[in-house]
Amino acid sequence: MTIISLCAQIVFILTGSPLVVGLMSWIKNRIEGRRSADVLQPWRETRKLFSKQVLYPQTAGGFFRFAPLALFASTLSASAMIPLVSIELPFSSTFDLFWVVGFFLLGSVFLALGALDSGTVFGGMGASREMMIVALLEPSILMSVYALSIRAHSSNIFAIVRATILHPGQIASPASALSFAALVIVVIAESGRLPVDNPNTHLELTMIHEAMTLEYSGYPLALIKWASAIRLVLLLGLISNLFLPEGLFDSTNLVLLGVSVLITGAKVTLLASILALAEVHMAKLRLFRVPELLGGSFVLGLLSVTASLYLPPILK
Amino acid sequence: MITWTFSPTSDVVIPREIIHIPAEALHESISTQLASGSRLALACAIDDYDSIRLVYVFANPCTNRRTEIEVSLTEHDAKIGSLAALSFPASRFEREFHDLFGIKILNHPLPRRLVRHGHWPASWYPMRHDSGNPIFLKGNLEFPFIPVKGPGIYEIPVGPIHAGLIEPGHFRFYAVGETIIKLKIRLWYLHKGLEKLFEGNDVFYGLTLSEKISGDTSVGHSLAYALAVEEALGITVDEDIAMARAMLLELERLYNHVSDIGSLANDVGFSLANAQALVLREKLLRINEQITGHRLLRGAISIGGVHTLRQINRDEMAQIINTFSEIYSMINENAIVRERFTGTATLRKDDAILLDVLGPTARASGISSDARIGNPFINLPFQTAAQTAGDVMARFQIRANEFENSAQLLQANGQVFGITASSSSSKNAHCKSPTSARGIGIVEGWRGTITTRVEIDSSNRLSRVKIVDPSWFNWPAIPIAMSETIVPDFPLANKSFNLSYSGNDL
Amino acid sequence: MSVDAIASTENSHRKPLTSFSIFAKIANLLSLIFSIYGFKTGLAGINHHFFSVSLPWLAPPFGISFHSDQLGSFFTLIIASIAVCVSIFNCGYIRVSSFSAISIATFPIFIATLELIPLASTVPTFLILWEMMSLESILLVLNHIERPNAQRAALLYAVLSQLSFFSILAFFAVITNPFDNATFSAIGRHASLLTPDTRNWAFILAFIGFGTKAGLVPLHAWLPKAHPEAPAPASALMSTAMVSLGIYGLVKFVSVYLRGGPQWWGLLLVAVGAISAVYCVMQSSSSSDLKVLLAYSTSENMGIIAMAVGTEVLMTALHQTYLVFASTLATLILVASHAIFKALAFLATGVIAHVTGTTDLDSLGGLAKKLRFSTAAFGIAAISSSGLPFGAAFIGEWILLQTLIHIGPTRGLAALAAPLAIGAIALTSxxxxxxxxxxxxxxxxxxxRSDLGELKLENFRAMQFGMGLLAVGNILIGFFPSSLTSISANIVHGLGNGSFGPTTQGTSETLGFDTLGGIILPIGSAAILIxxxxxxxxxxTIVGKSHPESRTVEPWACGARELSPAMQYNASSFAEPLERVFSDVLRPHRxxxxxxxxESRLIMSRIQFRNTQQDAIESALYNRVIAAISQTAQIIRLFHNGSLRRYLAFGAVGLLAMVVFLS
Structure with missing residues (x-):
């Protein structure tokens, strides 16, 4: 039965992620006073790109062609390892948070290598910036994982979520608040949103993630865009279920699964909307201020660890 | 030496002089001019068939005196010693002389091509009368930059084709990682032979052409052209026409400054402010259309006259001032935006003086350059914005300040519009001189001082028109301001200068 | 391309003489025999069939004797596994590269020495082999004795090897019972009787001696200088086997014989390990030379392993038995996995250096199109070493992280150890x-990035085979970690004398500890990935309509045409953002x-950029020491004229000192 949960989760993520991106840009556009395309627009664009001819630059090598597939596949794999609509997934006892975080990294590394293989300046520039952020983000991610694992005595995501379901009071602790704050920064940086990266810019010299995709066209570009949408939804879903696992059921009942899909969808929609609302009032940081933000996230994670170890939760 | 005065309107007196000197005396004469506080506003070469004439135009910001220094060179072996040691702008004018007229510049420290691209055939000098039609060379021919040497340097080529709706220009960064070692800019992809298009046409055709020199500066360029023609033909205009023209210039300043301010915000990812700025810009463009019949203010200036349809009422300007101050504080109070603007792409005052930059760029670096005060065609109590930091923030603040000043001027003087008038003296104006008449128009456009010089022959045809957009002076400032700036801040820095390609390339 | 690199290209054109090639073949054969025999011995040793040889007549008066244990056999096995692959690789490489006759002769002996050190059972045997190892590796570093860089590196290396050697000598002096024999088992008996002060001194001496060999900060400076100078197979061995012996020394003498100590031992090891890891990974990421990059990465990995050893010592002090088990396991796995991916990376780099004549990343690029095999090999090594899922390095780091997150609340400085150690590991990875x-x-x-001319491709079979074996090893560890973990767990159990209790290691491909609540199953995730x-x-095909065949076109490249080789991101630039972020540590000098x-200061005639990257610790600390040493060298030069002999003189001094001490 776990395979049904898995299928539901994959279908949920694949179909839902472009909608979340569409929703976020709809919200931003409306607040800015523009008429906006509806939330289905990213889906139309994906479909359009999948139907277009693919152009490969003659300077690029084989890795350039392989990278989008690897990125998409590793992101898809990560989405089979996170309790998004169910905590009953195949192999769930082996999905350690360190391991799953590694899958996100794997995707970033493949994309960066693909960008370097494009043989142009901008690919390398984007890769260099992305790798700097990855390198500096890694401590905050691991520190947050550490903080979360203390509560559950395990770094298995499913164990952490189960522990929260069992003892919901534990979440009301300073440690949780701190690690939540640290993870929010991680989510923003990982998904390349403001103030770290501006996904809507056309100024190549300022780009981070987009600079790596400049030479891509057709379905490889669609895969990259889709993968970043999936990554955003995964991170939002992960953060909501780590801290608010209500709506996940320890059962493989199909009705309950449907309910979980709806509740998780609502949680992700809510978080995405909040993110979009916050982004409207945000500008992009200068590139060398980003490390300070990430450093802040690390410190929050460190405080969270200390609090988890030495401060008891408010509610037992 | 010939001296006289000219009054474009009754209360403005412009002292004029023309000094003919031999080529050997050029150096001394020019240094005298520079020492007297005048700036080199324009330098042009004129092919007089049997000889080539060089004219250096100086404008004095204290006395409003405009001096032309003229040198005649032989047509076959035109050469002149470089003035690079005296003035950096002169050294660039000289390179233009060489590229367009084939004048040899002796002892020039950087005798490289400026206008000519690689595919131009050698010894084809398009501004000469006998240049003929060129056969352009095929392929992307070598036109190397001065190499920057060192370990680990890579080059970022950007353009000439850009993403987004911007004009063509090639930027070459020599960088190590995010550190820019040297930026080089190659322009003149938009070289249209514009100055040559004026030649042989009547002055009214020239007016239409001058409106299109740079699309966002129709009033600035057409007014500078009109003033030059009026001086050449001895046309004076009434006070209300001059006033309406001055206010049109401010109207142009308004819509351009607000879109610059919005773009600056957009370049740091603050699209909310940009959206608001674009709304305001649209309001202004609609007002433009109601006042002149054209959203970009074309057709408003005529030789000796002005053409406006309705007045601006105080309330609509008040509303615009309010909206603007909201946008301004939205941007100015955002901590991230402030942080991005402050200290980015600083143009130091001493560099700015050497480069002789103009307009908001100059005023942001602590130079009080404003033709509305220094070389006016109407005396009005203009307020000049001033900043000293020279960074993006300073250029942003200058624009915001100028927007407010211009809006207030328009609020106070909006009733001058609604007239379509032209000077009585323009009705039967024609060239009175047996050989040629010449005139200079200086106008403070929204980008800075525009200088236009015209010569009209005895048959009332334009024989030579030279236009100097402020971008000509300001483009070399960008690489210098970029010296301490990182690669990803370049678009913001570039936007804070917002120079014209078309106005520069001509 | 540096002058040295050009020199090496020219040298590699030199056709070896026939007698020379016979000599090289013999050396190769010996290397192969030694490494295969070592492999057999190691394999037998971990299965309790110990290697035991006593040669009292050799090196009188104390004799030479070997008696292996499981731990030693494990290290011999790792070293020999690498040595087998390297020797096979060398069969092809020796003919195309510029090995000097001395290097060729030294190479098999070096392999034998490395394999024998973990098997030594008496102090004199250990010391003699240790000193031999140093001398042999100095000879290998001096392969191109004419290069000034090689001479400087060898000098620095010789000085630091002697520092290491004297510390180890002093360590044995402190720890050995003068009235007992000098066997290790006697040391073990005696160690528990020592006073805490003596034990502290012994720890510090062992830490300096073995830490230097492992390349821990601040005594790491020889590593990035010496390793790139040796020929690729030798640097592969030095960067894997030789540094591992430093770790072997720490594990064997600090954990096994001293049986741990106060908390600060562990904290010191963790702290130095963390600093080494973070500092060297920064240096590694900012190096533009492939070999220097790899050498710093070795120091970085040794730092992480030192953190694992430190955690083990700390856990012993805190009596957290299960975590002692886990951290020792992490140590062994990290040593093994590092050896296997770093050897592969160095060998692939050797091929690149041979084919292109340079290892300067700023002039490389585009090799994937021409050197598919080496690219794949280096790619596997790179992914394996970066701690990504399915990479060989992941397993060890993961076990170490699992250990650290389960430490729980402690008192004093130890409370900070786990969070900061995790931060350091995270930043490092x-x-x-x-x-x-x-x-x-x-x-x-x-x-x-530069015109490298026609690439030389010759004698590739043996080189490919050697790299292929290592690549398979990497993939095996990455996807089936239990192949390594079960062996290592066995060793750790042997060390703990059963005190660790039953473990979950078994036949399944799951890796983890039920008691720690952490399990990973790479092969399951691999299935998901596939x-x-x-x-x-x-x-x-599901989402889109049918689209036309793809086309290869000019790149967009932001509107530029005719991209020159310089119009591509290069190595110096790639790490520049990070150098800016860590400018306090890296001190880039631009x-x-x-x-x-x-005429005008605005018109430029020439623009020259300079960039000198210096190892901040090295320039702060070593220059003074070096100044002092070169004064000493002045005195020695009175007796010796040849520069090679000058460096070897340090070794001679060491041997003399040892004889004095032992007799």
Whole structure:
């Protein structure tokens, strides 16, 4: 039965992620006073790109062609390892948070290598910036994982979520608040949103993630865009279920699964909307201020660890 | 030496002089001019068939005196010693002389091509009368930059084709990682032979052409052209026409400054402010259309006259001032935006003086350059914005300040519009001189001082028109301001200068 | 391309003489025999069939004797596994590269020495072999004795090896019972009787002695200088086997014989390990030379392993038995996995150096199109080393992280150890990923950054076979970690004399500890990844309408045409953002010199950029020491004229001192 949960989760993520991106840009556009395309627009664009001819630059090598597939596949794999609509997934006892975080990294590394293989300046520039952020983000991610694992005595995501379901009071602790704050920064940086990266810019010299995709066209570009949408939804879903696992059921009942899909969808929609609302009032940081933000996230994670170890939760 | 005065309107007196000197005396004469506080506003070469004439135009910001220094060179072996040691702008004018007229510049420290691209055939000098039609060379021919040497340097080529709706220009960064070692800019992809298009046409055709020199500066360029023609033909205009023209210039300043301010915000990812700025810009463009019949203010200036349809009422300007101050504080109070603007792409005052930059760029670096005060065609109590930091923030603040000043001027003087008038003296104006008449128009456009010089022959045809957009002076400032700036801040820095390609390339 | 690199290219054109090639063949054969025999011995040893030889007549008066145990056999096994692959690789490499006769002769002996050190059972045997190892590796570093860089590196290396040697000598002096025999088992008996002060001194001496060999900060400076100078197979061995012996020394003498100590021992090891890891990974990511990058990465990995050893010592002090088990396991796995991926990386780099004549990343690029095999080999090594899933390095780091997150609340400084150690590991692996993306992406992908001429491709079979074996090893560890973990767990159990209790290690491919609540199953995730990849390839046909065949066109490249080789991101640039972020540590020294015309300071005639990257610790600490040493060298030069002999003189002094001490 776990395979049904898995299928539901994959279908949920694949179909839902472009909608979340569409929703976020709809919200931003409306607040800015523009008429906006509806939330289905990213889906139309994906479909359009999948139907277009693919152009490969003659300077690029084989890795350039392989990278989008690897990125998409590793992101898809990560989405089979996170309790998004169910905590009953195949192999769930082996999905350690360190391991799953590694899958996100794997995707970033493949994309960066693909960008370097494009043989142009901008690919390398984007890769260099992305790798700097990855390198500096890694401590905050691991520190947050550490903080979360203390509560559950395990770094298995499913164990952490189960522990929260069992003892919901534990979440009301300073440690949780701190690690939540640290993870929010991680989510923003990982998904390349403001103030770290501006996904809507056309100024190549300022780009981070987009600079790596400049030479891509057709379905490889669609895969990259889709993968970043999936990554955003995964991170939002992960953060909501780590801290608010209500709506996940320890059962493989199909009705309950449907309910979980709806509740998780609502949680992700809510978080995405909040993110979009916050982004409207945000500008992009200068590139060398980003490390300070990430450093802040690390410190929050460190405080969270200390609090988890030495401060008891408010509610037992 | 010939001296006289000219009054474009009754209360403005412009002292004029023309000094003919031999080529050997050029150096001394020019240094005298520079020492007297005048700036080199324009330098042009004129092919007089049997000889080539060089004219250096100086404008004095204290006395409003405009001096032309003229040198005649032989047509076959035109050469002149470089003035690079005296003035950096002169050294660039000289390179233009060489590229367009084939004048040899002796002892020039950087005798490289400026206008000519690689595919131009050698010894084809398009501004000469006998240049003929060129056969352009095929392929992307070598036109190397001065190499920057060192370990680990890579080059970022950007353009000439850009993403987004911007004009063509090639930027070459020599960088190590995010550190820019040297930026080089190659322009003149938009070289249209514009100055040559004026030649042989009547002055009214020239007016239409001058409106299109740079699309966002129709009033600035057409007014500078009109003033030059009026001086050449001895046309004076009434006070209300001059006033309406001055206010049109401010109207142009308004819509351009607000879109610059919005773009600056957009370049740091603050699209909310940009959206608001674009709304305001649209309001202004609609007002433009109601006042002149054209959203970009074309057709408003005529030789000796002005053409406006309705007045601006105080309330609509008040509303615009309010909206603007909201946008301004939205941007100015955002901590991230402030942080991005402050200290980015600083143009130091001493560099700015050497480069002789103009307009908001100059005023942001602590130079009080404003033709509305220094070389006016109407005396009005203009307020000049001033900043000293020279960074993006300073250029942003200058624009915001100028927007407010211009809006207030328009609020106070909006009733001058609604007239379509032209000077009585323009009705039967024609060239009175047996050989040629010449005139200079200086106008403070929204980008800075525009200088236009015209010569009209005895048959009332334009024989030579030279236009100097402020971008000509300001483009070399960008690489210098970029010296301490990182690669990803370049678009913001570039936007804070917002120079014209078309106005520069001509 | 540096002058040295040009020199090496020219040298490699030199056709070896026939007698020379016979000599090389014999040396190769010996290397192979030694390494295969070592492999057999190691394998037998971990299965309790110990190697035992006593040669009292050799090196009188104390004799030479070997009696292996499981731990030693494990290290011999790792060293021999690497040595087998390296020897096979060398069969091809020796003919095309510029090995000097001395290096060829030294190579098999070096392999034998490395394999024998973990088997030594008496102090004199250990010391003699240790000193031999140092001397042999100095000879290998001096392969191109004419190069000034090689001479400087050898001098620095010789000085630090002697520092290491004297510390170890002093350590034995402190720990050995003068009235007992000098066997290790006697040391073990005696160690528990020592006073705490003596034990502390012994720890510090062992730490300096073995830490230097492992390349821990601040005594790491020889490593990035010496390793790139040796021929690729030798640097592969030095960077894997030899540094591992430093770790072997720490584990064997600090954990096993001293049986741990106060908390501060562990904290010191963790702290120095963390600093080494973070500092060296930063240096690694900012190096533009492939070999220097790899050498710093070795120091970085040794730092992480030192953290594992430190955790083990700390856990012993805190009596957390299960975590002692876990951290020792992490140590062994980290040593093994590091050896296997770093050897592969060095061998692939050797091929690159041979084929292109340079290891300067700023002039490489686009090798993937020409050298598919070496690219794949380096790619596997790079992914394996960067701590990504399915990479060999992941397993060890993961076990170490699991250990650290389960430490729980403690008192005093130890409370900070776990969070900061995790932060250090995270930062190290993050920057490590960047370094490896840089090495692989800049060096092998994209376009060439300089005209490297026609690439020489010859004698590739043996080289490919050697690299292929190592690549398979990497993949095996990455996807089936239990192949390594079960062996290592066995060893750790042997060390603990059963005190660790039953473990969950078994036949399953799951890796983890039920008691710690952490399990990973790489092969399960690999299945998911493959399924995802299949899904990814069919998605375009589901979602899109049919689209025309793809086309190869000019790149967009932001509107530029005719891209020159310089119009590509290079290695110096790739790490520049990070150098800026960590400028306090890395101290990049940059300088732009512009010459302007006297007419106008705005018109430039020449722009020259300079960039000198220095190891901040090295320049702060060593220059003073080196100054002192070279004064000493002045005295020695009175007796010796040849420069090679001058460096070897340090070794002679060491041997003399040892004889004095032992007799």
């Amino acid at each position: 993050g920057i490590g990923i960047m370094a490896m993306v840089k090495a692989f992406g800049i060096g092998f992908l994209g376009r060439a 399924a995802s990849l299949l899904l990814t390839t069919i998605i375009p 300088d732009v010199e512009t010459e302007t015309f006297e």
